Amino acid sequence: MPVTLESVRFRYDPHGPDILSGVDLTIPDGQMIALVGPSGSGKTTLLQLIGGILKPTAGTIRNTTAPGDMRWVFQTPTLLARQSVRHNIDIAVVSCPWSRSERADRVEEMIRDVRLEDFADMPVNRLSGGQQQRVQIARALASKPPLVLADEPTGQLDHTTTGVVMDAIRAARDRGTTVVIVTHDMYVAGLCERVVTLEDGGVSGDRMTGGMTRDVTGNMAGEQTDGADHGQA
């Protein structure tokens, strides 16, 4: 079931201004969508509404993903500082209905996906900020969640690392995970198949990009398209 927002309004203060007003949005299963817009446009607020952290002042949000099944990626990595990369990712698959070997394989797969094989047994507090962010993303994707909500996941990453991270996220999307990314980075937005622009509390743009791809040389390729059909399941 897609995530559906109908005429959603939100304000923090009952007597204050609307942060979001009349937002209509449908996010189909398995779509990778970027929320972009200037600061204060309500991107993070919209993310919190989708994730159930905030309740709308008006309107309806339908999200059939349980809070325990959603995974969050924060701008600042939140990890078990004194435990290793492998252990930090492992805690995400403990409650998955898989066998022990499947869980172990999945952890190793995620370590490979984020290119941290050489650091797998190192305590995460000894890693750089970019490496820690990769661990956080690997942990978020390890349990194959139905929905991932990411707030500026590549904000502290360089270009190359951003590419690695987005590859891992897109691999999850290919398996059917719905991904919603708040970002200021238009390069990251371009890697998503759909870009929703927020401005002044409302949706000012919603287009399908087709999704940028990377060829074997690591260069970006693909074309952007304006799609009238955006988000119909």
Next chain:
Amino acid sequence: MARRNGSGTSRRTTTQSQWPLGAVWRQVRRTLLGQPGMALLLVLVTALVGGGLGLAEANMRQSAFDYQSRLTASGQYVLKASARTETGEGLLSAAACAGLNWVPGVKTATGFASGETTYLSATIAKAPGEYMSVQHVVGDFAPMLDPSSASRFDDGVYIDAALAGRIGIAEGMRIGLTTSGAGGEASTRTVTAHLLDMSARKFNESQVLYAAGPTTGTVGECLVEFEPGAYSDDSRKMVAAALDDGRTIVSITPFLAEDTNAVPPLEQYRGRISRWFWLASGLVCFLALFMPLVFRRHEFALYRSVGAGANPTALIHAISGALILLVGHVAGFLWMILIFAWTHRSLPDMIGTLAMTAGASFCVALFLTTIGCMALARGNMASFIQKRL
């Protein structure tokens, strides 16, 4: 199945299962091994606090018990019955006094002969120039003269150990004793010397040698010591009744003069502040363990955010804390025993009590830590996520 809540949002129950206990234990190991320095520090703090406060409690208890023992040795439970003529002759039946040794609740009863007819001055051949006297006693006199002594009915004379040491007399030594009575006639005989420590009840304040006398006749003083649990306000009546011959007025007073400034041992024991040290120790150990957890409470939310339920999340930290508390309290108990033995030159009689103090402290700390972890694990995950967005 989707559920609709009251704010226009529908949700489905999670598809993920609970953390198995094996995973919880694995995470406990990782948590402790991930910060071995902090774990060791907490064990050390727990050991020092638990052991230190337990040691203080043991010392205060021991002090109260020692005080009680000193009072008992001094004659706290001894009554003195006396009756004499104007010339100092005893009026109490020696047999009646000696017979009190068979009364239930009486630890020992001793009669002291008095009067000119019984007074004997004495000298010892080994100690010329030392003038002593011989006091005849009846009943079980050895424990009365020396509370640490068992009953003794040997022939000979009983001398204070310090006096004997000064004049060079050893236990069992045969000594020449010359005595003379009120009539001036002297007699010399060889007797066996027995030593007793007579300092506790101050029977050593004068150079008196004690010897067993006949239970026929009279005594001027009858000292009766009761077992601590048998001593009561009725004890005087019992002694008076036993010594009453129908015509003699018997004076019965406590042997030990009451010190109105001293706190009775039982009050001292009950009022000791250290009786709450098990609670203080548990609270301090809990705070030492839990405060760092409060600063790391984001870890609770982190576990919740990756699908761990509130109970497994709480268990991870509660079990980690429990292990630290257990090792710390065991270590503290052991060093408490060692320090006590070193300072008192003996093992504490109350090892079981020390173990209970450590155990009570452990239980308090464990209970509070578990409650605290459960509270942190049930914290608002939404708030945690919001702070990071």
